[in-house]
Amino acid sequence: MQAEPQAFDRVLSSMCTEPHPAARKAAERFLATNPGDPGTYPTISALEDDAVSLLGEITELPEPAGYVASGGTEANIQAVRIARERADSRRPNVVMPESGHFSFQKAADILGVELRIVPTDDDHRADLEAINSSVDDETAMIVGVAGTTEYGRVDPIPALGEIAKDVGALFHVDAAWGGFVLPFTDYEWTFADAPIDTMTIDPHKVGQAAVPAGGLLARSSELLDELAVDTPYLESTSQATLSGTRSGAGVASAAAAMETLWPTGYREEYHRSQRNAAWLAEALEKRGYEVVDPTLPLVAARLPRSTFDALRAKGWRISRTATGELRVVCMPHVTREMLASFVADLDRLEVRASVPVVSDD
Ligand SMILES: Cc1ncc(COP(=O)(O)O)c(C=O)c1O
Structure with missing residues (x-):
């Protein structure tokens, strides 16, 4: 093969980046491991636990459950899936500002939920009044974005969380891109101030891990268990991830990048x-x-x-x-x-x- 990978010296629009040297090395070392089969590959499985607990520290979510996904898309799909499993309604809806990532459209298509896309305010942020008037008894989830893909805007996360609680919906925060920068900004709130149920935060973006390394976090293992299926032929008993076999490279590089760079x-x-x-x-x-x-x-x-x-x-x-x-x-x-x-x-x-x-x- 003659092809050379793309250089980064003129790349100005990507939300991926060059992996940190420690992340690159870890990715190479764990390339042939599969965290989807923890009974066979226990070391990478333990590294995944470390990665999730570091993501918890970064986001200030206390002891979250979660896993290293293929990216923000998978994490968002899985979050919507948790909400759908929890919903009483037969036609649940998800309410999201129009600044939400298009992965939620995929989630809605795959999972058969209605996606209600609500216009943003003049500053491209979720408009609380508009969100409030779009929710109803069948709302299974409200999405807030912390670092929007187009304008880098941060929605009023605690206030959106309150609306979600009022209607009995889950609250998901998509911090796929912004999650690694928000701890250092001077917003009056932190994620710890909001009733967050699930969150997307991607090590393969600002976290400087190798692709594929997205992150799905859930407030508790009961929430994550909504995704679990039995795994008869494996030594582990259940699996909550969307993919079966997964890249140990992404997991190991996420753990290595965060251990090296946080905070x-x-x-x-x-x-x-x-x-x-x-x-x-x-x-x-x-x-x-x-x-x-x-x-x-x-x-x-x-x-x-x-x-x-x-x-x-x-x-x-x-x-x-x-x-x-x-x-x-x-x-x-x-x-x-x-x-x-x-x-x-x-x-x-x-x-x-x-x-x-x-x-x-
Ligand atoms: C806010 C946000 N969420 C989700 C995604 C999807 O992430 P991925 O491309 O890793 O699936 C992106 C991608 O840029 C994003 O900006």
Whole structure:
């Protein structure tokens, strides 16, 4: 095989990043293990327990149950599955702000639940009144997002949790991307202040683990047991995961990354990424572009479509929000030098665009 993996030096839109060296090494060592069969592979199974307990420390959820999933999509699907199993209704619904990730659409399709998508407020956050008026007796789950995919916004988590409790629904927080930065921000609340039942937090995003390493956490093992099926031919008795055989690489690298980086490494990384996001936002604003203020390390800005396309043609891996804004995610591999080079390319394009075209004749 001749192919080389993608370099990260122009990747500005991904929520994945280069694994930390300790995570890469652990992934290689545990590549041929299967945490789905703990009777045969007890070491990786013990590492998974360590990973879940570290995720509990990071999120301040006391002694959660959970596992290392294939990613945020699986974790969100499984959370909806728990809610559906708990629901009394025969046609349960899940209420989610429109900023929720599209994985919930997959969950709704697979599980046959109704997904109620509620418009966000002017700042792209869950609108509490709108959520309140969308819930009813058949609401099995309310979703709050802590670090939205498009704008990096954080929903009012404790208030959403209260609405969920009032209607007897489970409360799920999707912190797939934001979970590793929120401990270092200055929100007045922490996850410990909210009645959270389940949570998604992905080590393979800001956690700097190797793919695949998502995270599903549940407040108690009774909740996680809603997912469990019997496993007759294995030495373990039941399995709560969606996949059977799973990659020990993801699990081991998640444990290694968190052991190495929590809390100091993640704190330093958050501050560096946030400074980079602020720098890029200011640079774009100075050039006259409309910018969505980066509350977490993610910058969205309105660029002409032709400029966006020209930047992509120059090799920049950038993407757009549903309404067409440029979206730059300041992940650990994104340096100030990369951003300066991106802005320099933008400047060169703009100069060229402003020079009048002179015909040859
Ligand atoms: C908030 C959020 N939830 C879930 C996901 C899905 O995660 P994955 O792609 O690992 O399945 C993403 C992906 O970017 C995300 O941003």
